[in-house]
Amino acid sequence: xxxxxxxxxxxxxxxPGLGMIERGAVAARxxxxxxxxxxxxxxxxxxxxxxxxxxxxxxxxxxxTHLVHGGDRAQEFELRLQGASYEAIARAGGGIVxxxxxxxxxxxxxxxxxxxxxxxxxxxxxxxxxxxxxxYGLSLDxxxxxLRAARALGDERPVRIATTFLGTHALPPxxxxxxxxxxxxxxxxxxxxxxxxxxxxxxxxxxxxxTPDETRRVFEAARAHGLRVKLHAEQLSNQxxxxxxxxxxxxxxxxxxxxxxxxxxxxxxxxxxxxxxPGAYYFVRETKLPPIQALRDAGVPIALxxxxxxxxxxxxxxxxxxxxxxxxxxxxxxxCLAGVTREAARALGLQTEIGTIEPGKSCDLAIWDIERPxxxxxxxxxxxxxxRIWKGV
Ligand SMILES: N=CN[C@@H](CCC(=O)O)C(=O)O
Ligand SMILES: [Zn+2]
Numbered sequence: 566x567x568x569x570x571x572x573x574x575x576x577x578x579x580x581p582g583l584g585m586i587e588r589g590a591v592a593a594r595x596x597x598x599x600x601x602x603x604x605x606x607x608x609x610x611x612x613x614x615x616x617x618x619x620x621x622x623x624x625x626x627x628x629x630t631h632l633v634h635g636g637d638r639a640q641e642f643e644l645r646l647q648g649a650s651y652e653a654i655a656r657a658g659g660g661i662v663x664x665x666x667x668x669x670x671x672x673x674x675x676x677x678x679x680x681x682x683x684x685x686x687x688x689x690x691x692x693x694x695x696x697x698x699x700x701y702g703l704s705l706d707x708x709x710x711x712l713r714a715a716r717a718l719g720d721e722r723p724v725r726i727a728t729t730f731l732g733t734h735a736l737p738p739x740x741x742x743x744x745x746x747x748x749x750x751x752x753x754x755x756x757x758x759x760x761x762x763x764x765x766x767x768x769x770x771x772x773x774x775x776t777p778d779e780t781r782r783v784f785e786a787a788r789a790h791g792l793r794v795k796l797h798a799e800q801l802s803n804q805x806x807x808x809x810x811x812x813x814x815x816x817x818x819x820x821x822x823x824x825x826x827x828x829x830x831x832x833x834x835x836x837x838x839x840x841x842x843p844g845a846y847y848f849v850r851e852t853k854l855p856p857i858q859a860l861r862d863a864g865v866p867i868a869l870x871x872x873x874x875x876x877x878x879x880x881x882x883x884x885x886x887x888x889x890x891x892x893x894x895x896x897x898x899x900x901c902l903a904g905v906t907r908e909a910a911r912a913l914g915l916q917t918e919i920g921t922i923e924p925g926k927s928c929d930l931a932i933w934d935i936e937r938p939x940x941x942x943x944x945x946x947x948x949x950x951x952x953r954i955w956k957g958v
Pocket of ligand 2: 629630631797872874
C-alpha cells in the first residue's frame with residue numbers, strides 16, 4: 566500500500582446508517598481506496614498516518630453550483646431587502662440576465678480567477694468534487710467559455726470538477742421575441758458543440774425560465790448526444806418538471822419546493838435524486854418546504870448542495886448547507902451527511918467512483934477534528950477540517 570490512515574473513527578457512508586468503523590483504518594494504492602476496516606487488521610503501507618482518533622468521512626461533494634459567473638448581485642439583494650421579489654426583478658430584465666451581461670463581458674481567465682476563491686472556500690471545508698454549471702453565457706461562445714473556465718478550475722486546484730451545460734437557464738434579451746429560435750440554438754448548435762466539455766445537461770423549468778415543452782426539446786437533444794439530464798424543477802411553482810425529468814431518466818431534479826405526489830412517484834421509479842438546496846430556500850426567503858417526508862416515504866435519494874450562485878444562494882459552505890438541511894428541512898444528521906457524500910455522488914452519476922469509503926473508489930477523504938458526526942451539522946461557522954485527501958494525496 567502507498568498510504569495508510571489509521572487510529573481513526575470512520576463514517577464510510579456505505580451503510581447501514583453512517584457505515585461506522587470504530588478504531589478503523591483506510592489504505593490507498595495508486596490514488597484509490599485499496600482497503601478499509603478495523604485498524605488491528607490493516608495492511609502495511611509505505612507511509613502510515615496516525616489520525617489520533619479523529620473522524621474520517623468521504624470527501625464532500627457539492628453536486629449543484631453556478632460557481633463560474635461574472636460580477637455579483639449585491640445591488641439586487643438590496644432591492645430585495647426593500648421588498649422586490651426575485652421573480653419581479655427577473656421579469657424586469659435583472660436576475661440571471663444581469664449576470665449574463667457580466668459573464669459575457671468577462672474573459673475566460675477572469676471567470677477562472679473570480680471562481681477560484683469560491684472554489685477554495687469549498688475545498689477548505691473538505692470538498693473533493695464540485696459540479697459547475699454554465700448558464701450565464703446564453704450564446705454559443707458564452708456557454709462554451711463558461712464550460713472551459715469550469716474545466717480549467719480542475720487544473721488550478723486538486724479537486725474533481727463535474728460540468729453541466731445549462732443553456733436554457735434564461736432567455737437572452739436578443740431572443741425576447743423568438744423563444745423558439747433560442748431553444749433551436751440550444752438544441753441544434755450548442756448541445757452538438759459541447760464535445761467533452763459537459764458531463765450533463767440541465768434546464769430551468771419555471772414560469773420565469775422555460776416551459777415543460779421547451780425543456781422536453783432540450784432533453785431530446787441531450788439524449789441524442791448521449792448526455793444525461795438534470796433539472797431545476799418546482800422551485801417557485803409546480804410545472805411538473807420533476808416528472809418530466811424522471812421520464813428522461815434524469816440524474817437529479819433540484820430545488821423541488823413545489824414537487825407533488827406524481828413527481829415524487831416518478832422520481833422514485835426512475836431513481837432520480839432529489840437535490841435540495843436549502844441556501845436558496847433561505848436566501849430567497851421561500852415559505853414552501855420541499856415535501857421531505859413524502860420523499861423519504863417513497864425512497865427517493867436526497868442530496869444537498871450549495872447552489873452557489875450570485876442571485877439566490879451566494880453560499881460556499883457545505884457545512885452550513887448541512888446545518889440548514891437539518892434546521893430548515895428537518896433532515897437527520899445521517900441524511901445531511903449522506904446528502905453531501907453518497908447521494909450527491911449519485912446525483913452526478915458518479916456513485917461507483919466517489920461518495921463512500923469503499924475499496925475501488927477514488928481515495929477522497931475528509932479528516933475532521935470532531936468527537937461525533939453530529940458536530941459537522943450542528944456548528945455554524947466553525948470549520949473542523951483537519952486534512953483533506955484527494956486521490957490518495
Ligand atoms: N433557479 C435558477 N437558477 C439558480 C439561480 C440563478 C440566479 O439567480 O442567478 C438557482 O439554482 O437558484
Ligand atoms: Zn441552480
